[in-house]
Amino acid sequence: xxxxxxxxxxxxxxxxxxxxxxxxxxxxxxxxxxxxxxxxxxxxxxxxxxxxxxxxxxxxxxxxxxxxxxxxxxxxxxxxxxxxxxxxxxxxxxxxxxxxxxxxxxxxxxxxxxxxxxxxxxxxxxxxxxxxxxxxxxxxxxxxxxxxxxxxxxxxxxxxxxxxxxxxxxxxxxxxxxxxxxxxxxxxxxxxxxxxxxxxxxxxxxxxxxxxxxxxxxxxxxxxxxxxxxxxxxxxxxxxxxxxxxxxxxxxxxxxxxxxxxxxxxxxxxxxxxxxxxxxxxxxxxxxxxxxxxxxxxxxxxxxxxxxxxxxxxxxxxxxxxxxxxxxxxxxxxxxxxxxxxxxxxxxxxxxxxxxxxxxxxxxxxxxxxxxxxxxxxxxxxxxxxxxxxxxxxxxxxxxxxxxxxxxxxxxxxxxxxxxxxxxxxxxxxxxxxxxxxxxxxxxxxxxxxxxxxxxxxxxxxxxxxxxxxxxxxxxxxxxxxxxxxxxxxxxxxxxxxxxxxx
Amino acid sequence: xxxxxxxxxxxxxxxxxxxxxxxxxxxxxxxxxxxxxxxxxxxxxxxxxxxxxxxxxxxxxxxxxxxxxxxxxxxxxxxxxxxxxxxxxxxxxxxxxxxxxxxxxxxxxxxxxxxxxxxxxxxxxxxxxxxxxxxxxxxxxxxxxxxxxxxxxxxxxxxxxxxxxxxxxxxxxxxxxxxxxxxxxxxxxxxxxxxxxxxxxxxxxxxxxxxxxxxxxxxxxxxxxxxxxxxxxxxxxxxxxxxxxxxxxxxxxxxxxxxxxxxxxxxxxxxxxxxxxxxxxxxxxxxxxxxxxxxxxxxxxxxxxxxxxxxxxxxxxxxxxxxxxxxxxx
Numbered sequence: 001x002x003x004x005x006x007x008x009x010x011x012x013x014x015x016x017x018x019x020x021x022x023x024x025x026x027x028x029x030x031x032x033x034x035x036x037x038x039x040x041x042x043x044x045x046x047x048x049x050x051x052x053x054x055x056x057x058x059x060x061x062x063x064x065x066x067x068x069x070x071x072x073x074x075x076x077x078x079x080x081x082x083x084x085x086x087x088x089x090x091x092x093x094x095x096x097x098x099x100x101x102x103x104x105x106x107x108x109x110x111x112x113x114x115x116x117x118x119x120x121x122x123x124x125x126x127x128x129x130x131x132x133x134x135x136x137x138x139x140x141x142x143x144x145x146x147x148x149x150x151x152x153x154x155x156x157x158x159x160x161x162x163x164x165x166x167x168x169x170x171x172x173x174x175x176x177x178x179x180x181x182x183x184x185x186x187x188x189x190x191x192x193x194x195x196x197x198x199x200x201x202x203x204x205x206x207x208x209x210x211x212x213x214x215x216x217x218x219x220x221x222x223x224x225x226x227x228x229x230x231x232x233x234x235x236x237x238x239x240x241x242x243x244x245x246x247x248x249x250x251x252x253x254x255x256x257x258x259x260x261x262x263x264x265x266x267x268x269x270x271x272x273x274x275x276x277x278x279x280x281x282x283x284x285x286x287x288x289x290x291x292x293x294x295x296x297x298x299x300x301x302x303x304x305x306x307x308x309x310x311x312x313x314x315x316x317x318x319x320x321x322x323x324x325x326x327x328x329x330x331x332x333x334x335x336x337x338x339x340x341x342x343x344x345x346x347x348x349x350x351x352x353x354x355x356x357x358x359x360x361x362x363x364x365x366x367x368x369x370x371x372x373x374x375x376x377x378x379x380x381x382x383x384x385x386x387x388x389x390x391x392x393x394x395x396x397x398x399x400x401x402x403x404x405x406x407x408x409x410x411x412x413x414x415x416x417x418x419x420x421x422x423x424x425x426x427x428x429x430x431x432x433x434x435x436x437x438x439x440x441x442x443x444x445x446x447x448x449x450x451x452x453x454x455x456x457x458x459x460x461x462x463x464x465x466x467x468x469x470x471x472x473x474x475x476x477x478x479x480x481x482x483x484x485x486x487x488x489x490x491x492x493x494x495x496x497x498x499x500x501x502x503x
Numbered sequence: 504x505x506x507x508x509x510x511x512x513x514x515x516x517x518x519x520x521x522x523x524x525x526x527x528x529x530x531x532x533x534x535x536x537x538x539x540x541x542x543x544x545x546x547x548x549x550x551x552x553x554x555x556x557x558x559x560x561x562x563x564x565x566x567x568x569x570x571x572x573x574x575x576x577x578x579x580x581x582x583x584x585x586x587x588x589x590x591x592x593x594x595x596x597x598x599x600x601x602x603x604x605x606x607x608x609x610x611x612x613x614x615x616x617x618x619x620x621x622x623x624x625x626x627x628x629x630x631x632x633x634x635x636x637x638x639x640x641x642x643x644x645x646x647x648x649x650x651x652x653x654x655x656x657x658x659x660x661x662x663x664x665x666x667x668x669x670x671x672x673x674x675x676x677x678x679x680x681x682x683x684x685x686x687x688x689x690x691x692x693x694x695x696x697x698x699x700x701x702x703x704x705x706x707x708x709x710x711x712x713x714x715x716x717x718x719x720x721x722x723x724x725x726x727x728x729x730x731x732x733x734x735x736x737x738x739x740x741x742x743x744x745x746x747x748x749x750x751x752x753x754x755x756x757x758x759x760x761x762x763x764x765x766x767x768x769x770x771x772x773x774x775x776x777x778x779x780x781x782x783x784x785x786x787x788x789x790x791x792x793x794x795x796x797x798x799x800x801x802x803x804x805x806x807x808x809x810x811x812x813x814x815x816x817x818x819x820x821x822x823x824x825x826x827x828x829x830x831x832x833x
Binding site for chain 2: 049053140141142143144184186187188198199201202324330331334335337338342406407408409448451452455456458
């Protein structure tokens with residue numbers, strides 16, 4: 001397959017006014033949806049599906065895809081400005097992005113998020129172009145044992161999300177794990193911890209939880225504090241990242257692209273896991289890890305790049321195998337089907353022009369998003385200048401409405417409020433909330449893949465040793481765990497040796 | 504002062520008019536958007552097929568129709584909500600073999616029964632085929648069963664949960680073949696359920712489909728290397744004549760996936776008639792038919808009376824199988 005000629009053909013197909021219009025509409029809607037907390041791409045795509053069905057197959061898919069990755073761009077905006085994650089994938093962006101905003105550096109944070117997202121999105125498209133066919137076969141071989149290995153690493157990274165006391169972070173993570181157990185256990189069909197409340201039969205939903213835990217609690221904290229909010233500098237020079245920022249972000253962006261791409265390949269791996277792992281990776285290999293959580297730009301650049309890269313990669317299981325990685329992909333798959341175009345094992349060979357046209361449209365979409373989002377930085381930053389007493393009711397309103405729209409349930413609003421209060425208490429007691437979100441999301445997946453592996457192996461733990469990928473993952477986890485342990489001991493030794501009172 | 508009084512009067516008039524207009528318009532159904540609850544998420548083929556039907560019906564009803572995402576508990580949360588809703592024609596639910604069939608005998612303390620509903624129409628049916636992965640040596644159902652008999656607990660079968668359709672089929676097969684020991688492995692979603700078999704992680708599962716259209720999962724599984732051993736339909740499928748039926752092989756497993764629309768019982772006669780007419784018309788819309796078929800559904804629409812009888816029969820059949828196979832209630 002001569003790629004150059006294919007991609008040029010693809011671009012020729014896409015650069016038609018109507019197609020470009022659908023692409024633009026998609027990315028615009030996606031950005032808006034990403035910015036609004038709670039209302040995720042799923043709700044939008046369902047609403048806009050009729051439009052996609054009327055249009056030609058290419059136009060429909062181009063629009064729906066645009067909504068999806070557009071949302072990944074937009075999600076960082078509220079995370080940085082007001083500490084509300086637009087969706088679960090943006091949670092880590094809150095950690096350093098919001099800290100930067102409080103220091104008056106919202107502009108560079110937003111700018112770097114947009115640029116990182118663009119680079120991640122574009123690079124993952126290159127990967128999609130070159131590796132779609134071989135990689136889809138690999139995705140098929142990824143079973144529960146491999147998943148479990150990956151999740152081991154993921155859970156260990158919880159340790160790295162906490163920059164305060166280690167035991168406090170661990171406590172919160174365990175609370176998150178326990179909360180993740182609420183609901184129906186798939187393997188046995190039994191309902192756990194629901195106390196007879198039907199709304200809990202499927203567990204708590206992550207979106208209302210993080211909206212409350214991060215967004216509402218932040219409002220409560222701000223209302224109670226007497227700190228003056230730093231006015232954001234609005235001179236153009238300070239709206240964009242400076243040279244120092246670029247230097248620090250270059251490698252995180254590259255690493256984030258690669259990480260996001262590979263994690264996005266795995267069905268269900270997705271945007272959340274890639275942003276979490278990127279954050280933890282950057283923190284681990286940074287020369288100044290203490291800065292993370294206080295405004296380290298790597299903590300924004302890496303994760304934002306990763307989550308956009310994972311979007312491009314998630315099209316591989318979709319086109320190559322017909323497996324949607326998440327609900328958004330499922331809707332995309334269905335709309336393709338209605339048009340008579342079926343993803344599946346031979347999709348790319350059978351529909352070459354269509355495939356390349358979609359890829360071309362995603363390149364163009366990413367460019368459109370960059371052009372859209374960079375100038376918007378100035379506008380968003382102006383919003384921060386609104387006196388907080390006028391701003392916070394709107395923030396609360398968006399949080400609650402957003403929480404409701406996920407499942408059209410009032411109980412989700414209650415969840416958001418409860419976690420808002422809980423998050424407030426946590427902050428007051430000097431605990432962190434991020435490990436809770438990670439424990440909550442990863443815990444159930446960890447348990448499920450372990451039990452699936454055990455079902456398959458008939459209860460034998462030795463099964464893991466037969467799976468090379470899982471084995472590699474375990475080795476990595478062990479390395480991480482051991483090195484942390486030794487670092488900890490080294491620190492204690494240094495403290496003891498420095499202390500003049502010890503013998 | 505006079506200005507303010509005048510303003511207050513206008514506001515008062517506007518409020519009174521607004522209040523009274525809601526009384527006036529309450530007569531002609533429908534006067535506001537109609538909501539239907541989707542029990543299985545917003546992206547799956549069933550949700551989208553029903554959306555096609557309802558959006559088409561919206562045209563004759565003259566009011567928008569909105570899909571509300573109400574997933575959970577095997578689809579029973581959506582049905583529970585609608586069972587409790589006012590029977591005014593503004594709340595509907597997707598009634599399927601899952602939440603109005605299997606759930607009746609596998610879910611503990613279910614808050615509704617089929618008697619609480621008025622069944623409007625059936626829009627699609629899915630046949631269920633048993634298949635094995637490309638890494639397995641089985642070419643016929645007999646080989647599969649024989650292996651299971653000789654090697655208890657060796658074969659792994661993917662299901663989507665204890666109360667799910669796939670598990671139902673597995674239990675029926677095990678029981679009718681004389682007590683096989685095949686282990687279920689649970690995966691959350693149907694795509695995962697298929698790909699674990701194709702990827703060689705488990706040996707067998709079921710796949711839903713039947714129309715042979717582009718979205719038909721049976722076609723996709725075959726393309727992925729899966730081998731279809733039997734199908735639950737009563738006769739061989741037109742689209743897949745090479746797949747033998749369970750009946751031919753001597754098994755009585757005729758459970759199929761069916762998908763329709765239901766409303767709470769007790770709607771006024773005019774409302775019910777208007778709703779049904781709109782839905783029946785939608786079911787004859789060629790664009791809707793094409794869409795439903797392309798998702799893989801077998802197009803065998805049923806109107807209200809026929810559908811209600813069908814549900815009763817289906818429920819009775821499920822009851823027999825559930826009791827014989829001793830599927831527990833959770």
